[in-house]
Amino acid sequence: MKMNKRSLNEWLSYLEKLHPTEIELGLTRIGKVANDLNVIHFDAKVITVAGTNGKGTTCAFLEEILIQAGYKVGVYSSPHIQRYTERLRINKQEMPEQFHCQAFEKIESLRGDTSLSYFEYVTLGCLDILKAEKCDFILLEVGLGGRLDATNVVESDVSVVTTIGIDHIDWLGDDREKIGFEKAGVFRASKPVICGELDAPQSLQQHAENINADIRYAGKDFQATIGANSWSWSGHKNIDNLPLTLMPLQNASTALAVIEALELELPVTLLTNAIGHAQLAGRLQKVSSETQVDTYLDVAHNPQSAEYLATQLQHLRKPGGKVFAIVGMLEDKDLTGTFAVINSAIDYYHLIPLECYRGASQQTLLKHYQASNDLPAKVDCFETIADAYNRVLSKANNDDIIIVFGSFYTVSAFLTFSQG
Incomplete structure (x- = not known):
């Protein structure tokens, strides 16, 4: 049969x-x-x-x-x-x-x-x-x-x-x-x-x-x-x-x-x-949402790509506005180096774990951020991307920008959460 x-x-x-x-x-x-x-x-x-x-x-x-x-x-x-x-x-x-x-x-x-x-x-x-x-x-x-x-x-x-x-x-x-x-x-x-x-x-x-x-x-x-x-x-x-x-x-x-x-x-x-x-998903992709806060997704996951993202965020930043980042990364990346080149473009970090093979915990991300930090960005850790996003929305206003970055997995997790 x-x-x-x-x-x-x-x-x-x-x-x-x-x-x-x-x-x-x-x-x-x-x-x-x-x-x-x-x-x-x-x-x-x-x-x-x-x-x-x-x-x-x-x-x-x-x-x-x-x-x-x-x-x-x-x-x-x-x-x-x-x-x-x-x-x-x-x-x-x-x-x-x-x-x-x-x-x-x-x-x-x-x-x-x-x-x-x-x-x-x-x-x-x-x-x-x-x-x-x-x-x-x-x-x-x-x-x-x-x-x-x-x-x-x-x-x-x-x-x-x-x-x-x-x-x-x-x-x-x-x-x-x-x-x-x-x-x-x-x-x-x-x-x-x-x-x-x-x-x-x-x-x-x-x-x-x-x-x-x-x-x-x-x-x-x-x-x-x-x-x-x-x-x-x-x-x-x-x-x-x-x-x-x-x-x-x-x-x-x-x-x-x-x-x-x-x-x-x-x-x-x-x-x-x-x-x-020309467009490509996950490359400074602007997502539509019910809020008026501009939200972008980017798969930047190493110092070279994060450096470019930092320059674009400075261009996108509105007068008087803040940049809120939600970050999840893989643990085998240059985490310290990635934070170091993008810190100047971020006002608030919201660190999340990636539920996948090689995913870094939020505590690991925090350790590497602290190793790279010479700027007064504020950092919070969260268990899920939903928790992080909801916290950002409670603080952000229409002049601010939200950037979700760090991995293809991070972008995927956000899209799954936001569309679900």
């Missing part, structure tokens, strides 16, 4: 238990199954995007530009915030759960005794759907590092590195030269590479030279110049009067360099409109 088909939740539960470790870098296992699944080479133009921060927003800018230009665009990203199906979108539409289940069934029938990690299995599933959908462009957001990440099994046409900072020390190393080498692992010989990092490590530059990559550097081969009410971009051509956005302009600049490397001749009006309309 035929067994009932697994639901998506049943599949995900199965995948979580399938492999002994959550993260196991390397392309040997996934490479074998990817070859059998025929997802190493695509007819589409494939753009692989690596980087410590900025991968998602760079993909969002590219996605908006290419869709407005009339192309069919697939984007694979991770992690998701609320729904697993957020990980794959085609022309901004999430694929139905059934598509993912069918892809998992195919992988299960092909993998034999090859053990796959959760991320490897998920990556293969999304690649299988992308293959079937026959996109014009595919944007692959690297999960961790680059050289040994599951996405690197695909042969790409353009490789991108957005930024390079210290993160994921256990897997990538504890200095920028080691991390730069890992990111550079997505480069392809003689193919275009866009480096959005303004201070590229020597290891990255050397690897690009060794494989004769056609690399273009931010600050040298292309650059963004920010004015009071607009910004301009210069590469082989110049584009003026581009709109300022809440998402990092350096990532928009990197996206424009990719468009140039693809040799796409697109109208300036299209590029201007696309950059102004």
Whole structure:
């Protein structure tokens, strides 16, 4: 008798238990199954995007530009915030759960005794759907590092590195030269590479030279110049009067360099409109609420991303207004360093625990805040995000701002609470 088909939740539960470790870098296992699944080479133009921060927003800018230009665009990203199906979108539409289940069934029938990690299995599933959908462009957001990440099994046409900072020390190393080498692992010989990092490590530059990559550097081969009410971009051509956005302009600049490397001749009006309309959940995402207090969500979770968030909060701050932060983070992040760069932008902290693997307790967050603190921000600890938010609302007025940040898990918890 035929067994009932697994639901998506049943599949995900199965995948979580399938492999002994959550993260196991390397392309040997996934490479074998990817070859059998025929997802190493695509007819589409494939753009692989690596980087410590900025991968998602760079993909969002590219996605908006290419869709407005009339192309069919697939984007694979991770992690998701609320729904697993957020990980794959085609022309901004999430694929139905059934598509993912069918892809998992195919992988299960092909993998034999090859053990796959959760991320490897998920990556293969999304690649299988992308293959079937026959996109014009595919944007692959690297999960961790680059050289040994599951996405690197695909042969790409353009490789991108957005930024390079210290993160994921256990897997990538504890200095920028080691991390730069890992990111550079997505480069392809003689193919275009866009480096959005303004201070590229020597290891990255050397690897690009060794494989004769056609690399273009931010600050040298292309650059963004920010004015009071607009910004301009210069590469082989110049584009003026581009709109300022809440998402990092350096990532928009990197996206424009990719468009140039693809040799796409697109109208300036299209590029201007696309950059102004590009959005991504969890990146200074403004949420609607019954209150009049502006509330923003951001997944900033390390010093580099927190530093950018701090500058944006200073711009958003209203005259005489305060900034109330609700913070939850993972314990293996640079907690002290993250607090240190954003303290000057925050007036009141509300620390919460994350109920997940590696989630830091509010007491752990408090300890790291105290280690970083040289400013008189006021700090309270709470058991739940609901408790923290309700306390903030009891104190904040219409001139204030609420920022919820620290992790994808934090943003997800807030959205689940606020929408429930």
